[in-house]
Amino acid sequence: MTTFTLDNAEHTHQIGVKLGSTLPASTVILLFGDLGAGKTTLIKGIGEGLGITDPIVSPTFTLINEYTEARIPLYHLDLYRLEPNEVTALNLETYWEGIEVTPGIVAIEWAERMPYKPDSYINIHLTHTQQGTREITITQINCTLHLNII
Ligand SMILES: Nc1ncnc2c1ncn2[C@@H]1O[C@H](COP(=O)(O)OP(=O)(O)OP(=O)(O)O)[C@@H](O)[C@H]1O
Numbered sequence: 442m443t444t445f446t447l448d449n450a451e452h453t454h455q456i457g458v459k460l461g462s463t464l465p466a467s468t469v470i471l472l473f474g475d476l477g478a479g480k481t482t483l484i485k486g487i488g489e490g491l492g493i494t495d496p497i498v499s500p501t502f503t504l505i506n507e508y509t510e511a512r513i514p515l516y517h518l519d520l521y522r523l524e525p526n527e528v529t530a531l532n533l534e535t536y537w538e539g540i541e542v543t544p545g546i547v548a549i550e551w552a553e554r555m556p557y558k559p560d561s562y563i564n565i566h567l568t569h570t571q572q573g574t575r576e577i578t579i580t581q582i583n584c585t586l587h588l589n590i591i
């Protein structure tokens with residue numbers, strides 16, 4: 442587990458870039474944190490790190506945005522508007538099993554809404570600080586990727 446401060450939005454973005462340029466296909470990243478904590482900012486960085494040039498826009502209403510133009514696909518989900526039983530109905534495991542879809546990076550905002558989780562994933566928790574910056578905590582759950590981000 443690693444915790445550190447993100448001084449500004451650019452810092453949040455750059456952590457995403459580093460993740461996107463190193464993570465292998467089939468990595469699941471679950472993002473937790475309040476409204477405006479920086480989840481989408483980080484995922485935009487992941488997109489840049491992967492080499493995606495299409496603009497990454499928040500899928501709050503579309504639920505999922507798929508970007509397939511880069512090294513490996515990015516599947517960007519936002520569960521904010523869903524109840525846990527609705528999340529179950531989405532069969533999200535399709536994404537992380539990579540059987541019917543090309544394996545890629547699966548990044549899920551509002552993972553608090555998930556009634557079940559993959560066997561292994563990267564857990565990222567973002568919180569607001571009193572200084573207006575953010576604190577990030579990254580925990581690897583059943584995976585030992587080399588995260589070169591500190
Ligand atoms: N480390 C940081 N310090 C200060 N501001 C930041 C930091 N990281 C991101 N921000 C800013 O916080 C705002 C909200 O960011 P963002 O949209 O990424 O949050 P979010 O967690 O995706 O929110 P939502 O829950 O609504 O999806 C943006 O204006 C962004 O620039």
Ligand SMILES: [Mg+2]
Nearest residue numbers: 480481499550
């Ligand atoms: Mg967001």
